[in-house]
Amino acid sequence: xxxxIRILHVLGTVNxxxxxxxxxxxxxxxxxxxxxxxxxxxxxxxGHFDEEIEQLGGRIYRVxxxxxxxxxxxxxxxxxxxxxxxxxxxxxxxITSTAAIYLPIAKRVGIPLTVAHARNxxxxxxxxxxxxxxxRRKLWKKADRLFTCxxxxxxxxxxxKAVRQGKVEYIPNAIKAERFCFNQPVRERIRQELGLEDQYxxxxxGRFDHQKNHGYLIRIFFELQRLRPLSQLLLLGEGPxxxxxxxxxxxxxxxxxxxxxxxxxxxxxxxQAMDYFVFPSFFEGLxxxxxxxxxxxxxxxxxxxxxxxxQITGLVKMKSISVPPVEWARAIVEEAEYTRDITTGSIKxxxxxxxxxAKRLAQFYESGYLPSAKDExxx
Numbered sequence: 001x002x003x004x005i006r007i008l009h010v011l012g013t014v015n016x017x018x019x020x021x022x023x024x025x026x027x028x029x030x031x032x033x034x035x036x037x038x039x040x041x042x043x044x045x046x047g048h049f050d051e052e053i054e055q056l057g058g059r060i061y062r063v064x065x066x067x068x069x070x071x072x073x074x075x076x077x078x079x080x081x082x083x084x085x086x087x088x089x090x091x092x093x094x095i096t097s098t099a100a101i102y103l104p105i106a107k108r109v110g111i112p113l114t115v116a117h118a119r120n121x122x123x124x125x126x127x128x129x130x131x132x133x134x135x136r137r138k139l140w141k142k143a144d145r146l147f148t149c150x151x152x153x154x155x156x157x158x159x160x161k162a163v164r165q166g167k168v169e170y171i172p173n174a175i176k177a178e179r180f181c182f183n184q185p186v187r188e189r190i191r192q193e194l195g196l197e198d199q200y201x202x203x204x205x206g207r208f209d210h211q212k213n214h215g216y217l218i219r220i221f222f223e224l225q226r227l228r229p230l231s232q233l234l235l236l237g238e239g240p241x242x243x244x245x246x247x248x249x250x251x252x253x254x255x256x257x258x259x260x261x262x263x264x265x266x267x268x269x270x271x272q273a274m275d276y277f278v279f280p281s282f283f284e285g286l287x288x289x290x291x292x293x294x295x296x297x298x299x300x301x302x303x304x305x306x307x308x309x310x311q312i313t314g315l316v317k318m319k320s321i322s323v324p325p326v327e328w329a330r331a332i333v334e335e336a337e338y339t340r341d342i343t344t345g346s347i348k349x350x351x352x353x354x355x356x357x358a359k360r361l362a363q364f365y366e367s368g369y370l371p372s373a374k375d376e377x378x379x
Contacts, residue, residue, distance in 0.1 A: 004036040005089040007365055010102060012095060014039055014047035014060065016237075016263045017207060018288050019094050019119045022173045024049055029358035032057055035365055038088070040081070042066065042095065048263065061085065066098045078102045082109045090365055092117055093143070096157045100139045107144070113368060116143035117171070118157035120211075120285040121150065121307065140167060145370075147171045150307030153285035169370055172309070173288040174357040177347040180268045180295035182340045190273035194259060199232045200336060203274030203298070205267065205289040206281075208239030213280045213303070215248055216321055220278060222252045223329035228336070233258045236270055271296035276332055279303065280321050286310050295347050297340035301332060312350040313343050 014020050027037045038059040041047065053060055063081060066074045082105050090113035091106040093099035103114040116139055140146055140162035147169050148154030154168040162168055191197050202221055206212040214235070221233040235245070235258065242260065249258045264270060271277075277293035279302040286307045293300050294313045302310070304318040311318075319328055347353065364370040 004032060004034050005365060006036045006038055006087060008038045008040055008061075008085075008088045008091045008106075010040045010091065010093040010095050010099070012042050013045070014041055014049040014053060016048045016265075016267075018173070020047075020049060022175075022288050023094070024052070025174065025176060025354045026358050026361060027053075027056060027058070029355055030362060035362055048265075066101075074098070075101055075105070078105045082106055082111075086111060089113060090115060092147075094119055096139060097135050100135055100142045103143050113145065113365075114143045115145045115147055116140075116157065118146070118148040118153040118168075118285065119173075121152040121156045121283045121305075145169065148285070149173045150286040150309045152307050171361070172351045172357060173286050173291060174352045174354040175288060175291055175295060175347070176354050177295045177344045177352070180271055180292050181342055181344055182297040183272050186269050187272040190269050194232075194234075194273065196232055196273065199230050200228055201232050201234060201273060201275045202332070203234045203236075203271070203277050203293075204279060205236045205270075205292070206279070206287070207237050208241035208245060210241065211282055211284070212237075212241075213282050213321060214241055214245045216280050216325060217278060218245060218248050218252065218254075218258070219325040220280065220328040220332075221258065222254055223326040224332060225254060225257055227329055227333050231257065234261060234270060234274060235259065236261045236264055236267060238262050268292070268296070271298060274298055276301070276336065278328070278332070279306070280328070281306060282321070290316065291347065291352055294343055297343055299335060299338060301328060312352060313346045315343070
C-alpha cells in the first residue's frame with residue numbers, strides 16, 4: 001500500500017485556539033491512509049492537541065518564534081528545516097505574518113503546493129501592526145494559492161488587488177455541527193454543576209487578549225446584571241489578559257457572578273448551559289465560536305467589525321462597540337426569552353459542515369483542484 005501524502009500546517013501552537021480547533025476538526029475527517037497532517041509550531045511548549053496529533057499519525061516540528069530582531073536566524077531555521085524535511089505535498093501557512101519567508105523556501109526545495117491561509121482580519125495596533133503589514137505586502141505573490149476564512153480576512157492579509165483579481169479562495173471555518181446541537185439534559189447537568197439553575201447565563205468563548213475585548217464584555221455584563229439581577233457570566237478560554245479581566249470584575253463588584261472556566265475539552269457542553277452568546281471583538285477573521293454558538297441554538301450579539309459571513313442563521317445580530325456597554329445589555333434583555341431550535345441543517349447548508357469541507361480540501365491536496373461550494377452541492 002502506498003504511503004499517504006503529507007500536508008504541513010504552520011501554526012503558532014496546537015493549543016485550543018480557533019485556527020487549531022478548525023484544523024483538528026478537518027484532520028479527524030480525513031482518510032489518513034491517503035492524507036496525513038503534520039504541524040510546524042512556533043513554541044517549545046507542549047500543546048493541547050499534541051497527543052491526539054501523534055495518535056492520528058501526525059508529526060510535530062518546532063521552529064523559533066519570530067521576533068523581528070531574529071529575522072536572519074528565523075529564515076535560516078526554515079532553510080535548515082526544509083533541507084531536512086521536504087516530503088510534503090503541500091505547506092499550508094496559517095501564520096501569514098511570516099508566510100512570505102517560509103513559503104518561498106518550501107517552494108525552492110520542490111514542495112509542489114504552497115498555501116497562505118488568512119484567518120484574521122487585523123492585528124493589534126502599534127509596531128506589531130506596522131511590522132505585520134510590511135511582511136504581508138507581497139505575500140499574495142509568494143504563495144501558489146491564497147485561502148481565507150472571510151472576505152475581510154482576505155483583504156487584510158492579501159490586499160484589495162489580490163481579492164479583486166479573484167486570486168483569494170474562500171474556505172469556511174467549518175465545524176461538526178451535530179456535536180453542538182442543543183441538548184436539554186446536558187444543559188441541566190452543567191448548570192447544576194455551576195450552581196446556575198435559576199440564573200440567566202451570558203456566555204463567551206475566546207482567548208484572553210486585546211482582540212477579544214474582554215473589558216467591554218465584562219462591562220456589558222455589569223450593565224446586564226443591573227437590569228436582570230439573576231444573571232451570571234461564563235468565560236471560557238485562557239491567555240495573558242485573564243488577570244486583568246479578573247481585576248476588572250473585582251473593581252465592578254461582580255466577582256461572584258463571573259466564572260473564569262479556562263480551556264475545556266468538552267466545550268460543546270458549556271454552550272448548552274448558556275442563554276445568550278456575546279462576542280464584542282475589535283477584529284476577527286471568522287470566529288468559529290460564533291458558528292458553534294449558532295449550532296447550539298444560541299442567540300448571539302457580536303461586534304459589527306466581524307465578518308458578515310458568520311451570520312449563518314437568524315440568531316446573530318451585530319452592534320457597534322463604540323456605543324456604551326449598557327446599549328448592548330438592553331439589546332440582550334429585549335430578546336432574552338426565546339426557544340432553542342435545532343440549527344444543524346442551516347449550518348450545513350451554509351457551507352460550514354466540516355465533513356464536506358474535508359472532502360473539498362482532500363481533493364485539493366491530492367490534485368491541486370479546489371472544488372467550489374457549488375461543485376460540492378452537485379456531488
